[in-house]
Amino acid sequence: MSENKPGQISPPNGGFFPEMALQLKLIWRLMGDARVNFFLKLIPVASIAYLINPVDLPTPIDDFGVIGLALYLFVELCPEPVVREHRNILRNVVPGEWSDPRDEAIDAEFDEVGPEDGGTS
Numbered sequence: 345m346s347e348n349k350p351g352q353i354s355p356p357n358g359g360f361f362p363e364m365a366l367q368l369k370l371i372w373r374l375m376g377d378a379r380v381n382f383f384l385k386l387i388p389v390a391s392i393a394y395l396i397n398p399v400d401l402p403t404p405i406d407d408f409g410v411i412g413l414a415l416y417l418f419v420e421l422c423p424e425p426v427v428r429e430h431r432n433i434l435r436n437v438v439p440g441e442w443s444d445p446r447d448e449a450i451d452a453e454f455d456e457v458g459p460e461d462g463g464t465s
Contacts, residue, residue, distance in 0.1 A: 366434055369434055370419065373433075374418070374426065377430070379423060379426050380423070380426060384418060384421050384422060385418075387414050388418050391411045394411070
């Protein structure tokens with residue numbers, strides 16, 4: 345999902361760990377949002393249940409893979425406007441329009457001034 349829309353100004357990304365914390369906060373907020381389907385909320389719950397499942401491989405690699413995939417799918421399957429709203433709140437995105445001052449034209453008239461008019465050249 346694209347996070348920055350043309351009419352939005354947002355702060356720069358903070359790196360891996362701040363982005364991970366932001367993603368976890370986003371998931372927490374989406375789990376509490378009534379606009380997200382109940383069955384979608386079962387995806388993160390099922391991944392946590394898988395984590396505490398006693399019948400498992402002894403390595404944590406498969407756990408991280410399953411939980412990471414489940415959390416990614418949860419965010420991707422949630423309604424995009426709801427995800428965007430919560431991301432904007434978490435990132436303090438300020439809605440606004442960007443305009444490049446170099447693109448603005450100044451309307452003026454041009455008069456050539458010669459030596460007889462007091463100009464130089």
